[in-house]
Amino acid sequence: MFNSIKGRSVIITGAGKGIGRGIARRFGAVGCKVLLVARTQGDADSVAAEIGAAGGTARAFVADVRTAAGTQAMAQAAVDAFGGIDILCANAGIFPAAKLGAMTESDFDAVIDTNLKGTFLSVSACLPAMKANKSGRIILTSSITGPVTGYPGWAHYGASKAGQLGFMRTAAIELAPFNITVNAVLPGNIATEGLAHLGADYIRSMEASVPLGRLGSVTDIANAALFFASDEAAYITGQSLIIDGGQVLPESLAALDAMRSGS
Ligand code: NAP
Numbered sequence: 001m002f003n004s005i006k007g008r009s010v011i012i013t014g015a016g017k018g019i020g021r022g023i024a025r026r027f028g029a030v031g032c033k034v035l036l037v038a039r040t041q042g043d044a045d046s047v048a049a050e051i052g053a054a055g056g057t058a059r060a061f062v063a064d065v066r067t068a069a070g071t072q073a074m075a076q077a078a079v080d081a082f083g084g085i086d087i088l089c090a091n092a093g094i095f096p097a098a099k100l101g102a103m104t105e106s107d108f109d110a111v112i113d114t115n116l117k118g119t120f121l122s123v124s125a126c127l128p129a130m131k132a133n134k135s136g137r138i139i140l141t142s143s144i145t146g147p148v149t150g151y152p153g154w155a156h157y158g159a160s161k162a163g164q165l166g167f168m169r170t171a172a173i174e175l176a177p178f179n180i181t182v183n184a185v186l187p188g189n190i191a192t193e194g195l196a197h198l199g200a201d202y203i204r205s206m207e208a209s210v211p212l213g214r215l216g217s218v219t220d221i222a223n224a225a226l227f228f229a230s231d232e233a234a235y236i237t238g239q240s241l242i243i244d245g246g247q248v249l250p251e252s253l254a255a256l257d258a259m260r261s262g263s
Pocket of ligand 1: 016017018019043063092115191194195
């Protein structure tokens with residue numbers, strides 16, 4: 001149904017775990033050449049080995065998206081290994097919780113530096129290769145938290161995730177003349193290592209608030225990223241897609257109760 005994107009060069013940040021690993025597996029499975037970027041070498045190596053064992057092409061690269069040196073080295077590694085950069089999935093992110101009053105300046109800076117500045121640095125580093133090709137696809141991993149919803153403890157996180165969408169809209173205009181599109185996936189609650197750290201009570205409460213009755217899988221998000229990277233999505237830019245099992249839809253707890261009771 002879709003044109004093949006086999007052979008395209010893809011950088012995925014935060015690919016050692018969770019959603020990034022799921023995106024990497026998905027792009028690897030359709031024959032893309034994947035550069036897996038994470039801070040932990042062992043994680044990136046094991047995902048690369050897994051993709052290789054399944055017949056795909058993947059390289060592990062250790063970089064910290066908070067630094068220009070790290071993101072520039074990452075972009076250079078993809079150009080050296082694969083001859084260019086067709087697709088960037090700027091996915092690396094952190095979500096430590098801290099309520100206002102207890103949240104420190106360094107808590108705030110850590111989240112903004114990774115999630116928002118890391119997006120800017122990752123995109124900036126990949127632009128020369130994409131502009132040279134007059135082609136590129138950039139997919140940001142944002143969140144429902146910030147752009148659509150709020151949750152106590154995540155004011156800094158919500159600001160970073162909403163900030164990614166503000167960044168995206170102007171980037172999409174600026175990069176349109178180069179045939180580079182910029183779009184975002186907005187996951188709801190997705191079963192990842194990062195989410196598991198929030199504890200069983202949090203996960204149970206989230207499952208109970210999703211109309212489709214389950215947490216999302218990393219493949220649910222990877223499928224949306226793959227769509228934005230496809231030839232068929234060539235005319236879509238500056239857009240965001242919520243993938244949350246309907247979590248943002250109920251107006252109230254009563255709406256969920258009414259759904260469950262069928263009344
Ligand atoms: P995760 O399981 O904690 O994995 C995060 C990955 O990002 C790890 O490989 C981590 O590598 C990497 N990373 C973190 N900081 C980095 C940095 N400075 N430089 C390079 N890599 C870095 O997280 P996840 O749940 O998959 O979340 C991934 C993205 O989805 C984030 O942007 C998050 O905000 C977003 N999201 C997640 C959910 C969810 O429910 N899980 C919902 C909405 C949005 P190391 O472990 O080596 O540091």
